[in-house]
Amino acid sequence: MIKEALTGHKGWTPAWRDVAPQAHYDYIVIGGGGHGLATAYYLARNHGAKRVAVLEKGWIGGGNVGRNTTIIRSNYLLDGNEPFYEHSLKLWEGLEQDLNYNAMVSQRGILNLIHSDAQRDAFTRRGNAMILNGADADLLSTKTIQKRYPFLNVDNARFPIKGGLAQHRGGTVRHDAVAWGYARAADQLGVDIIQNCEVTGFRIEGGACLGVDTSRGYIAGGKIAACVAGSSGRLMSKAGMRLPIESHVLQAFVSEGLKPVLPGVITFGAGHFYCSQSDKGGLVFGGDIDGYNSYAQRGNLPVVEDVCEGAMAIFPMLGRVRLLRMWGGIMDMSMDGSPIIDRTHIDGLYFNGGWCYGGFKATPASGWCYAHLLATDTPHEFAKAYRFDRFEKGQMIDEKGMGNNPQLH
Numbered sequence: 024m025i026k027e028a029l030t031g032h033k034g035w036t037p038a039w040r041d042v043a044p045q046a047h048y049d050y051i052v053i054g055g056g057g058h059g060l061a062t063a064y065y066l067a068r069n070h071g072a073k074r075v076a077v078l079e080k081g082w083i084g085g086g087n088v089g090r091n092t093t094i095i096r097s098n099y100l101l102d103g104n105e106p107f108y109e110h111s112l113k114l115w116e117g118l119e120q121d122l123n124y125n126a127m128v129s130q131r132g133i134l135n136l137i138h139s140d141a142q143r144d145a146f147t148r149r150g151n152a153m154i155l156n157g158a159d160a161d162l163l164s165t166k167t168i169q170k171r172y173p174f175l176n177v178d179n180a181r182f183p184i185k186g187g188l189a190q191h192r193g194g195t196v197r198h199d200a201v202a203w204g205y206a207r208a209a210d211q212l213g214v215d216i217i218q219n220c221e222v223t224g225f226r227i228e229g230g231a232c233l234g235v236d237t238s239r240g241y242i243a244g245g246k247i248a249a250c251v252a253g254s255s256g257r258l259m260s261k262a263g264m265r266l267p268i269e270s271h272v273l274q275a276f277v278s279e280g281l282k283p284v285l286p287g288v289i290t291f292g293a294g295h296f297y298c299s300q301s302d303k304g305g306l307v308f309g310g311d312i313d314g315y316n317s318y319a320q321r322g323n324l325p326v327v328e329d330v331c332e333g334a335m336a337i338f339p340m341l342g343r344v345r346l347l348r349m350w351g352g353i354m355d356m357s358m359d360g361s362p363i364i365d366r367t368h369i370d371g372l373y374f375n376g377g378w379c380y381g382g383f384k385a386t387p388a389s390g391w392c393y394a395h396l397l398a399t400d401t402p403h404e405f406a407k408a409y410r411f412d413r414f415e416k417g418q419m420i421d422e423k424g425m426g427n428n429p430q431l432h
């Protein structure tokens with residue numbers, strides 16, 4: 024690195040090979056987002072898989088993995104979720120050493136603000152469930168919050184702050200670095216990463232999936248693993264499947280750079296607004312999804328207004344901060360707000376999706392558990408609740424208790 028710094032950075036080689044697709048792979052992962060790349064990496068690393076390809080229709084990092092607000096946490100209530108997300112957080116904690124890549128994992132903490140007595144009860148219950156599952160949770164009093172976050176108006180605000188649930192191990196991770204780190208590490212283990220290669224159809228014969236048609240020709244595969252997040256509905260319809268998933272746009276925003284003002288991630292409990300500060304100084308924030316189904320990677324103005332209203336309600340000091348950029352990504356919103364990692368009814372075709380807007384934090388565990396399913400044909404113990412048949416059997420994992428309304432999860 025020192026040599027490159029002194030010689031004008033001319034000697035760097037690409038982080039992963041640019042390969043042409045081969046005729047056959049043992050495993051074909053469709054989608055080069057965080058989850059697809061992590062799946063390929065853990066297939067090679069944990070299960071010794073040799074002939075693995077990741078097919079990405081665009082470029083690595085162009086999907087939600089490079090569009091999210093970078094928050095990681097494991098503050099879930101329900102049994103189906105909490106062990107999975109805690110496993111993910113533990114993997115984040117060792118990720119940089121594992122990949123030998125600086126992903127800027129920053130455990131700066133996350134604080135969910137409490138604004139009513141009922142909310143305190145709910146958050147206490149969630150904190151206790153987290154502790155029972157081996158995660159960390161800390162119920163903070165208003166006094167402690169006032170001391171740690173003096174800029175919050177605890178008494179006179181429109182929504183007085185009555186405490187908060189903190190997870191000190193939560194935080195943020197540089198999202199592009201996650202994509203690049205997994206891609207480089209997978210490539211070093213022999214995984215072929217093929218960009219500009221869109222899957223346009225599945226070859227299904229006698230109830231088994233034999234391969235995929237792509238914009239770069241037909242590729243045969245032993246096991247085909249769909250992992251395309253917001254495009255799940257569109258992709259699986261090519262295999263004749265209709266999923267319990269709707270696609271919606273979620274927007275994110277970043278302000279001009281400021282001196283350090285926010286010590287960690289803070290979420291507003293009386294509206295939908297969450298905010299952290301990037302290492303460059305920009306405030307990174309977001310709120311609700313746009314209120315209609317869409318596959319467009321751009322959002323609409325009513326949500327901008329709604330998010331800014333949330334910001335002003337809890338951080339009036341942001342009123343004079345200038346917005347630098349905003350963008351959108353396509354969310355695969357499932358009916359109960361929880362994901363699916365499962366086989367399909369078609370032999371050799373597997374599915375990973377339904378991450379809603381919480382899938383970034385799940386990236387390592389999702390890859391780990393999906394690779395386990397693909398290699399062993401049995402669900403990983405932390406992902407065994409994420410099955411398709413839970414919708415048939417009524418065994419929902421409805422973390423927010425919102426019912427089958429994907430817009431509200």
Ligand SMILES: Cc1cc2nc3c(=O)[nH]c(=O)nc-3n(C[C@H](O)[C@H](O)[C@H](O)COP(=O)(O)OP(=O)(O)OC[C@H]3O[C@@H](n4cnc5c(N)ncnc54)[C@H](O)[C@@H]3O)c2cc1C
Pocket residue numbers: 053054055056057058059078079080081082084085086087088089090091092093094095220221222223250251252253254258273274275309350351352353354378379380381382383384385
């Ligand atoms: C604005 C925003 C904020 C968010 N904030 C957070 C957050 O703070 N914390 C959190 O945990 N989660 C967050 N999320 C959610 C999180 O980003 C996603 O759930 C997660 O990244 C989805 O998994 P992925 O990385 O594999 O998706 P993607 O990166 O979208 O990967 C899917 C890939 O599949 C490719 N693809 C699609 N169709 C095909 C095809 N036919 N053939 C080949 N390739 C195809 C796409 O091009 C894409 O690259 C946020 C999302 C957005 C948009």
